C-alpha cells in the first residue's frame with residue numbers, strides 16, 4: 189500500500205451502506221482505506237491483526253468507539269438555501285399563497301450580498317452538521333448572492349450543486365427578471381462557479397418552475413444546459429392549483445412534463461422536485477430521459493401538497509432520491525426526510541388497496557444515499573463504500589451512556605445489533621448522532637470543530 193500519513197487514513201469499525209434498493213448491507217468490523225479522498229480498499233470481515241490486511245505502508249488509523257459506525261454521507265436533492273431564515277414559517281398556507289406571502293418577500297432580500305453571506309455561511313454549516321455531504325441548492329434570482337452561496341459550499345468542503353434561480357413572469361411584480369438579464373446572469377454565474385476551480389461544486393440551471401418562466405426563457409435555458417452538459421433543477425406537479433395554473437400558462441402543451449420536455453429541460457442530469465401528480469404517461473417520458481425526482485415528504489405534508497407515490501415512480505423506472513425542500517419543508521436533515529418518507533407512505537397505505545406496500549426503512553436509507561447518488565448520475569463516485577468511490581461518510585454515534593455530555597437523542601444498549609442501531613438512527617436519530625462528516629476524505633464537520 190502506498191500513501192503517507194497525511195493522505196492515508198484507515199477506519200476500523202462497523203460499517204453500513206446500501207448496495208441495492210431493499211437491503212442495508214452491514215459489516216460488524218470493516219477496514220476502509222482512504223487515500224487522497226478515495227476509497228482504495230475495503231476489508232469486510234476483519235479478523236486477527238489489522239496489519240495483516242494492510243501491509244506495510246504508512247497510514248493513520250482511526251478506530252471507531254463502541255456504539256459508532258460508518259454510514260455514507262446523505263444526499264439532499266432539493267433545498268432552498270435562501271429560505272432557511274423562514275424555516276418552519278407559514279406552514280399553514282398552500283404553495284402558491286405561501287410563495288407570495290413568505291417566500292418571495294424573503295428571497296428579495298438577497299439583493300444584499302452582505303445578508304446573503306451571513307445566511308449562506310450558516311446554511312452550509314448546518315446542512316453539513318446534519319450529514320448532508322451532497323446538496324442541490326436553489327439560490328435566488330440574484331447572481332452575486334448565489335455566487336456567495338457557491339463560495340460558501342466550496343470553502344466549507346461540501347459537494348454541492350448550486351443554481352441561480354430564473355423567473356421572468358407571474359411573480360409579485362417586483363421579484364422578477366427580464367429574459368435577457370436572466371440568461372446573461374446565468375452565464376455569469378456559471379463563469380463564477382468555474383472560477384472556484386473546485387470539482388465538488390457545480391452550477392445547476394434552475395428555472396423556478398414552469399409558471400414563473402416564459403416558453404422563450406425555458407427554451408433558452410434548455411439550450412444553455414445542452415451546450416455545457418449542465419445539471420438542471422426545477423419543480424413539477426407539487427400542488428393541484430399549481431398544475432391547473434401551469435395548464436393555463438401553457439395551453440399548447442398536453443401536460444406539465446411536456447412543458448419541460450419541449451424546452452429540452454428533461455435530461456439525465458435533471459432533478460425535478462416533488463412530482464406528486466404526474467400521470468403514468470408523464471412518468472414514462474421522465475424515465476425515458478433519465479430524469480430523476482426529488483421526493484420531499486416533509487414539505488408535501490406541511491403545505492398539504494399531497495403524497496408522492498414513490499413505488500409508482502419506481503415501477504415506471506423513474507430514479508428517486510430525497511429532498512428537504514427548506515423552507516416549504518421544516519427540517520433540514522435527511523434523517524428527518526427518511527422518517528417523513530416512511531410516515532407518509534405508511535399513512536398512504538391506510539387509504540390504498542390492500543396490496544399497497546409502504547416503504548421500508550432499508551428503502552428510505554437507499555433513497556438518502558445510493559438513490560440520491562443515482563439520481564445525480566454520480567453512482568460511480570458517491571452513494572456507498574465501494575472501492576474507487578470518493579469517501580463521503582458519516583461517523584454515526586448511537587452510544588449514549590458512555591458519552592453523557594453529548595446528549596444523543598437515540599442511544600443503544602451494548603447488546604443492540606448493528607442493524608438495530610441503524611433502525612434507531614432512522615426512526616429516532618438527529619444531528620446529535622452525527623459525530624463526524626467527511627467529504628472526499630476531508631473532515632468537514634465534527635462535534636468538536638466548527639466549519640469556517
Ligand code: GUN
Nearest residue numbers: 268291396397423513516
Ligand atoms: N415552487 C416554486 N417555487 C417553489 C419553492 O420555493 N418551494 C417549493 N416547495 N415549491 C416551489
Ligand code: FE
Nearest residue numbers: 268423461513
Ligand atoms: Fe422546492
